[in-house]
Amino acid sequence: MLNDVSGYYIEAIAPYFFSLDYEFGPLAPGINVYATISLSEIDTLPFRKTDDGTFAAIGFVSSWTYYLPDGRESDAQGDIDFTRNAVSVGNCARIRFTLIVNAAAAIAQINTFTS
Numbered sequence: 364m365l366n367d368v369s370g371y372y373i374e375a376i377a378p379y380f381f382s383l384d385y386e387f388g389p390l391a392p393g394i395n396v397y398a399t400i401s402l403s404e405i406d407t408l409p410f411r412k413t414d415d416g417t418f419a420a421i422g423f424v425s426s427w428t429y430y431l432p433d434g435r436e437s438d439a440q441g442d443i444d445f446t447r448n449a450v451s452v453g454n455c456a457r458i459r460f461t462l463i464v465n466a467a468a469a470i471a472q473i474n475t476f477t478s
Contacts, residue, residue: 366394367477372403373422373460376468378410383464384425387475388457392430396455397476400424400448402469410466422471424450425461 373385387398405420424447426439436456441447452458462471 365476365478367475369475369477371473371475372470373462373473374468374470375462375464376408377464378466380465381463383462385460385462385473386457387460387473388428388455389436390455390457390477392434392454392456394455395451395453395478396458397451398424398449398458398460399474400460400471403472404468404470406468407466408468418466419463420465420467420469421445421461421463422469423447423461425459427452427458428456430454430456 373383375381375383400422402420402422407418423445426441427450428437429452431437460473
């Protein structure tokens with residue numbers, strides 16, 4: 364049964380490489396989570412005049428942990444995968460989302476569904 368649906372956002376404006384993390388949790392043991400992240404806005408703003416004209420914004424699920432049978436929290440799971448925009452974690456302890464921006468402004472929307 365679905366217990367909660369929540370939305371969050373993270374935002375960054377950076378003329379050079381910048382990484383921002385948001386951590387959902389810690390949660391109580393026994394909670395299952397399905398979570399997503401997606402870019403909702405990207406703008407080069409005044410950075411359009413950078414020397415090489417390049418810019419970037421990436422939003423992804425960077426890691427998660429779950430509770431072990433003895434109640435301790437697991438080590439961080441997941442490797443760096445810029446294409447991972449959703450994850451389902453049983454007995455979830457926490458989920459970390461990352462937004463990377465370079466010569467741009469970006470907003471990433473985060474949605475969590477818990478049961």
